[in-house]
Amino acid sequence: MPQRIPKHLSRRHSAETRALAIEPAHVQWFVNQVEAWYKEQGRSFPWRKPGMSLYQLLIIELLLQRTRAETVNRFHAGFFLHYPDWNSLARANRMDLEAALKPFGLYRRRAKVFQILASAVVGTGGELPRSVEDLGALPGLGPYMVNAVLMYRDGAPVPLLDGGVARVLERFFGPRELVDIRDDPYLHCLEERILELSKEPSEINWGIIDISALICMKNITHCHLCVLSKKCPNNRYGLS
Numbered sequence: 001m002p003q004r005i006p007k008h009l010s011r012r013h014s015a016e017t018r019a020l021a022i023e024p025a026h027v028q029w030f031v032n033q034v035e036a037w038y039k040e041q042g043r044s045f046p047w048r049k050p051g052m053s054l055y056q057l058l059i060i061e062l063l064l065q066r067t068r069a070e071t072v073n074r075f076h077a078g079f080f081l082h083y084p085d086w087n088s089l090a091r092a093n094r095m096d097l098e099a100a101l102k103p104f105g106l107y108r109r110r111a112k113v114f115q116i117l118a119s120a121v122v123g124t125g126g127e128l129p130r131s132v133e134d135l136g137a138l139p140g141l142g143p144y145m146v147n148a149v150l151m152y153r154d155g156a157p158v159p160l161l162d163g164g165v166a167r168v169l170e171r172f173f174g175p176r177e178l179v180d181i182r183d184d185p186y187l188h189c190l191e192e193r194i195l196e197l198s199k200e201p202s203e204i205n206w207g208i209i210d211i212s213a214l215i216c217m218k219n220i221t222h223c224h225l226c227v228l229s230k231k232c233p234n235n236r237y238g239l240s
């Protein structure tokens with residue numbers, strides 16, 4: 001009797017097949033457009049240039065998850081003046097830490113999460129673990145943050161897939177399979193293909209992030225300004 005494939009596996013398979021069926025030239029066009037646009041018009045932030053420690057980059061990425069990049073840019077230097085490393089964060093007075101985090105919002109929750117994470121890192125010698133599994137086991141680090149560490153530290157070709165990035169990909173390439181993007185096989189397979197074709201992993205990630213923040217927003221789409229408009233099925237302004 002033929003064995004039945006579990007439903008979730010068959011769904012995964014069909015989602016990956018859908019992502020793999022997209023013409024390589026179409027994916028390459030997307031990559032070329034985003035990379036060229038990013039070089040000309042991408043946002044310039046200190047954390048996108050050399051010079052910051054991995055500690056600072058990780059804290060900034062955690063802040064960026066719920067706070068606008070412009071706000072993080074405005075206040076991050078002051079925060080790092082008081083808390084320059086994992087040790088100072090782990091030893092911080094909670095009320096002082098909350099006050100320092102107030103400009104970013106969600107300060108109580110963030111103070112708690114940051115201190116738990118800092119204590120865990122200090123407890124293992126002050127260095128972030130090398131392996132993906134050990135990084136993912138640190139408190140407060142989900143798949144996005146693990147990938148951020150791999151990208152900044154190792155230059156690894158890994159995606160930074162958040163809600164905004166997913167929106168751009170779905171509008172250009174078609175809808176996801178699952179509600180939760182962290183588990184979505186279509187978006188993950190698509191991101192793998194994009195990263196494979198990109199010359200610079202960080203720039204393609206930041207390029208898509210910037211398009212999602214500046215042009216292809218949740219409720220407003222500036223399709224007339226978008227480098228993807230020529231081939232985007234959701235271009236609201238017709239072919240440019």
Ligand code: SF4
Nearest residue numbers: 216223226229232234
């Ligand atoms: S053309 Fe419009 S809908 Fe398509 S990716 Fe650009 S801004 Fe978004």
